[in-house]
Amino acid sequence: MSAPTTRTPAPLPEELAAPERTGRRGSALVHRLFVVRELGILAALVLLVVVTVIANPRFLSGQNVRDLLLSAAILTVLAAGQTMVIVTRNVDLSVGSVLGLSAYATGTLLVEAPGTPVVVAVLAGMAVGAVCGLVNGVIVATAGVPSLVVTLGTLYAFRGLVSLWASSADRLQINAADLPAGFKSLGGARLLGVPVLFLVAVAVVLLVGYYLRTFRSGRELYGIGSAPEAARLSGIPVGRRVLTAFVVNGALAGLAGVLYAARFQTLDTTAGTGQELFVVAAAVVGGVAIFGGSGSVYGAALGALLLTTIGTALPQLGLDPFWRDAAVGALILAAIALDRALQLRLAARLRGRNARRDR
Amino acid sequence: MDHASAPPVPPAAGAAGDGAVVLALEDVGKSFGAVAALRGARLELRAGEAHALVGENGAGKSTLVKILAGVHRPDTGRVLLDGQPVTLADPAAARAAGIAVIYQEPTLFPDLSVAENIFMGRQPLLSGRRIDRRGLARRCRALFDRLGVALDPDRPARGLSIADQQMVEIAKALSFDARVLVMDEPTAALSGVEVERLFAVARSLRDSGAAVLFISHRFDEVFDLCDRITVMRDGQWVSTDPTGDLTVDQVVRRMVGREVSSLFPKTDVEPGEVVLEVRGLTTRGVFSDVSFDVRAGEIVALAGLVGAGRSEIVRAVFGVDPYDAGSVRVSGKALKKGDPAAAMAAGIALVPEDRRQQGLVMELSVEKNATLTRRWKLARAGLLSSRAERAQAAEWSKRLQVKAGRLSDPVSTLSGGNQQKVVLAKWLSTRPRVLIVDEPTRGIDVGTKSEVHRLLSQLAAEGLAVVMVSSELPEVLGMADRVLVVAEGRLVDDIPRARADEDSVMLAATGQGAVATGGAR
Numbered sequence: 028m029s030a031p032t033t034r035t036p037a038p039l040p041e042e043l044a045a046p047e048r049t050g051r052r053g054s055a056l057v058h059r060l061f062v063v064r065e066l067g068i069l070a071a072l073v074l075l076v077v078v079t080v081i082a083n084p085r086f087l088s089g090q091n092v093r094d095l096l097l098s099a100a101i102l103t104v105l106a107a108g109q110t111m112v113i114v115t116r117n118v119d120l121s122v123g124s125v126l127g128l129s130a131y132a133t134g135t136l137l138v139e140a141p142g143t144p145v146v147v148a149v150l151a152g153m154a155v156g157a158v159c160g161l162v163n164g165v166i167v168a169t170a171g172v173p174s175l176v177v178t179l180g181t182l183y184a185f186r187g188l189v190s191l192w193a194s195s196a197d198r199l200q201i202n203a204a205d206l207p208a209g210f211k212s213l214g215g216a217r218l219l220g221v222p223v224l225f226l227v228a229v230a231v232v233l234l235v236g237y238y239l240r241t242f243r244s245g246r247e248l249y250g251i252g253s254a255p256e257a258a259r260l261s262g263i264p265v266g267r268r269v270l271t272a273f274v275v276n277g278a279l280a281g282l283a284g285v286l287y288a289a290r291f292q293t294l295d296t297t298a299g300t301g302q303e304l305f306v307v308a309a310a311v312v313g314g315v316a317i318f319g320g321s322g323s324v325y326g327a328a329l330g331a332l333l334l335t336t337i338g339t340a341l342p343q344l345g346l347d348p349f350w351r352d353a354a355v356g357a358l359i360l361a362a363i364a365l366d367r368a369l370q371l372r373l374a375a376r377l378r379g380r381n382a383r384r385d386r
Numbered sequence: 387m388d389h390a391s392a393p394p395v396p397p398a399a400g401a402a403g404d405g406a407v408v409l410a411l412e413d414v415g416k417s418f419g420a421v422a423a424l425r426g427a428r429l430e431l432r433a434g435e436a437h438a439l440v441g442e443n444g445a446g447k448s449t450l451v452k453i454l455a456g457v458h459r460p461d462t463g464r465v466l467l468d469g470q471p472v473t474l475a476d477p478a479a480a481r482a483a484g485i486a487v488i489y490q491e492p493t494l495f496p497d498l499s500v501a502e503n504i505f506m507g508r509q510p511l512l513s514g515r516r517i518d519r520r521g522l523a524r525r526c527r528a529l530f531d532r533l534g535v536a537l538d539p540d541r542p543a544r545g546l547s548i549a550d551q552q553m554v555e556i557a558k559a560l561s562f563d564a565r566v567l568v569m570d571e572p573t574a575a576l577s578g579v580e581v582e583r584l585f586a587v588a589r590s591l592r593d594s595g596a597a598v599l600f601i602s603h604r605f606d607e608v609f610d611l612c613d614r615i616t617v618m619r620d621g622q623w624v625s626t627d628p629t630g631d632l633t634v635d636q637v638v639r640r641m642v643g644r645e646v647s648s649l650f651p652k653t654d655v656e657p658g659e660v661v662l663e664v665r666g667l668t669t670r671g672v673f674s675d676v677s678f679d680v681r682a683g684e685i686v687a688l689a690g691l692v693g694a695g696r697s698e699i700v701r702a703v704f705g706v707d708p709y710d711a712g713s714v715r716v717s718g719k720a721l722k723k724g725d726p727a728a729a730m731a732a733g734i735a736l737v738p739e740d741r742r743q744q745g746l747v748m749e750l751s752v753e754k755n756a757t758l759t760r761r762w763k764l765a766r767a768g769l770l771s772s773r774a775e776r777a778q779a780a781e782w783s784k785r786l787q788v789k790a791g792r793l794s795d796p797v798s799t800l801s802g803g804n805q806q807k808v809v810l811a812k813w814l815s816t817r818p819r820v821l822i823v824d825e826p827t828r829g830i831d832v833g834t835k836s837e838v839h840r841l842l843s844q845l846a847a848e849g850l851a852v853v854m855v856s857s858e859l860p861e862v863l864g865m866a867d868r869v870l871v872v873a874e875g876r877l878v879d880d881i882p883r884a885r886a887d888e889d890s891v892m893l894a895a896t897g898q899g900a901v902a903t904g905g906a907r
Binding site: 240241242243246247249250252253254256257258259260261262263264316320321373374 | 455456457476477478479480481487489493494495496497498502506507509511515516517542544545
């Protein structure tokens with residue numbers, strides 16, 4: 028065609044070049060603040076453990092820690108998925124019900140066909156979750172209805188589905204005795220002394236974290252949450268990305284359902300009830316901004332671990348479990364306050380570095 | 387640089403920018419509902435030229451930009467790229483075609499790093515489609531070196547000055563080797579040195595063969611930078627000429643060149659005493675030292691370009707926004723700053739620019755909206771009386787001739803013009819002494835427009851002091867007893883009705899006041 032192929036604009040005249048600004052410390056600064064954020068949760072976690080151990084030295088016994096990690100595994104998987112959704116300035120409140128549906132579906136599959144390999148059961152549970160996520164994602168992406176409302180609706184719809192299914196199949200409860208031994212052994216299985224379910228959760232967190240950081244579509248999720256209009260203008264397929272986030276989150280909630288079935292082995296239609304807000308709490312405590320655009324899945328995982336630890340530590344400290352809710356509430360508020368303080372600090376620092384306009 | 391062999395260049399042009407036509411719009415039309423934003427718009431951009439697009443507010447420039455950006459698709463007409471018709475279905479398609487757009491408001495991701503902002507969706511990759519973070523920072527630094535910008539690629543975009551945000555946008559355009567760079571009023575928020583830097587970049591891009599489309603209200607910049615100027619008016623193409631063949635006066639005349647119709651029947655009223663007194667009002671970085679008086683029965687228009695600070699001034703007067711210095715008095719009494727309730731009590735009413743967001747509760751009924759500002763006066767023992775509410779609404783709706791099915795219908799079902807009347811009813815029922823209206827007829831059809839004008843005129847005749855912010859010059863000239871011209875946050879001129887015409891207002895608003903009026907008065 029026309030036009031030259033290489034265009035290298037001439038360097039600007041000396042006097043027009045930007046004034047030298049104070050170095051390239053922005054990255055270090057930001058990085059430090061985010062590390063501070065995650066270290067903060069870690070510090071809170073360590074503090075909690077130390078206090079509890081002082082009160083009750085058996086808190087760190089092998090079995091106790093293993094129980095803790097098992098309980099944290101399910102919440103962590105849910106938090107990892109939820110992070111992907113929240114980062115896009117959405118939220119999925121239906122995950123508790125998706126967990127319930129997936130757990131019940133997996134249980135039913137194993138009861139009806141006891142020979143099913145464990146891997147197939149896991150994949151089936153994830154598929155059920157993915158379909159639920161697809162439903163959420165399609166409505167959110169196409170109808171332009173806020174995800175809060177959509178998933179509030181599907182929270183009840185999916186739960187209703189489990190109840191309908193259970194009553195029409197006349198199987199309101201699935202008992203440990205009905206499940207094949209191979210699947211049940213998964214719940215207690217260990218690798219080098221660490222519960223396998225927890226390792227699964229760690230793997231999920233690392234995978235999601237790697238994806239969000241390393242792939243274009245992962246970065247676009249952050250872009251969408253950070254400035255939806257800018258995302259549209261810069262050609263990001265916003266609808267498709269949001270849909271994907273919901274599907275992956277659904278699949279992970281499905282996986283959490285399978286883990287739930289493997290761990291508790293007695294299933295009824297209420298499995299996972301109320302988990303959704305606990306998951307959102309874990310993400311927020313872990314520094315995932317509820318309005319999207321920032322936060323890491325590692326923070327969310329630490330948040331899940333912290334919330335779970337509080338739940339187990341309080342009885343050890345001789346406190347009524349009732350205090351758990353109060354403690355979680357206080358943590359959320361503290362996390363929000365910390366985020367705000369860090370943000371203001373960062374803003375002040377960044378402003379200081381380009382205060383040169385005089386208009 | 388070399389000029390290509392490609393399509394024959396139409397003879398209309400002179401010396402400047404004789405490269406091949408890269409991008410052209412032919413007879414493009416675009417309507418939003420009943421409003422035709424563009425009809426028969428034309429544009430022709432050549433390789434290696436800087437091309438200015440000028441026109442009044444509402445002439446359709448922004449719509450045209452959005453068509454080039456792939457945000458809007460034209461209803462009629464064609465977009466040609468290198469002589470071939472193309473469909474710019476979405477922003478990604480426009481980008482793939484080599485069109486980069488720098489919007490008036492930068493569109494960055496505040497939470498992401500500067501480098502990620504520039505390369506979003508086009509990050510350099512390693513094997514397995516992983517992002518090459520080091521390569522990303524390196525490329526970003528290379529871009530910044532070319533631009534002479536000392537920004538840290540890894541810092542977040544949040545907190546960047548407007549000028550730096552513009553630089554990031556330009557780096558973005560450079561990074562994908564844009565063949566067409568569209569800049570929509572990029573200098574509105576920049577200071578002198580920053581503008582020079584921006585222009586140096588634009589020139590070097592042009593010299594290396596790109597087409598630069600520059601949209602601005604600042605004629606000195608347009609004449610300084612551009613090779614050709616296209617003038618638009620009322621969504622239509624007016625002219626395209628080499629800059630050398632034009633003068634500022636000619637361009638202004640083409641921009642406004644239409645009859646001031648007698649659509650706007652402001653009746654002459656003998657002004658009463660001063661009702662609103664504004665002295666030295668200043669909000670740092672937004673507007674400074676704004677002083678004016680408004681008398682009873684007077685309509686005073688605040689004219690100026692979009693972004694000059696007019697809305698900000700009236701918002702500060704009403705107390706929605708705080709201000710740094712100055713004072714506001716109503717009938718001699720000082721008004722507490724930053725307190726809209728006090729302003730209302732003192733008799734000021736503000737009809738905001740965006741009625742959907744600020745003036746109306748769309749889901750509530752007409753009568754509820756119309757009486758929202760008076761709910762405490764209408765209440766008995768703290769409870770709202772539906773009957774009193776309905777009576778009030780009926781009275782004002784009748785006076786304003788609101789066309790609604792029923793007063794209990796939600797406001798969202800009404801047309802734009804009738805919504806505006808409900809907003810007016812809402813404020814008029816507080817019986818204000820000063821009425822501030824911000825863009826009172828934006829997006830309203832012509833018939834309703836003249837009704838709103840008739841109403842404002844009638845209210846002024848009844849002794850109301852009216853302050854009108856308007857970007858529509860004919861409306862300003864038809865309605866206002868005095869025109870206060872705001873440019874870049876300052877009151878630059880106070881033109882009485884007798885001497886106000888399109889040229890004098892427009893020239894003052896674009897900072898060319900001296901040319902038209904022969905110096906300050």
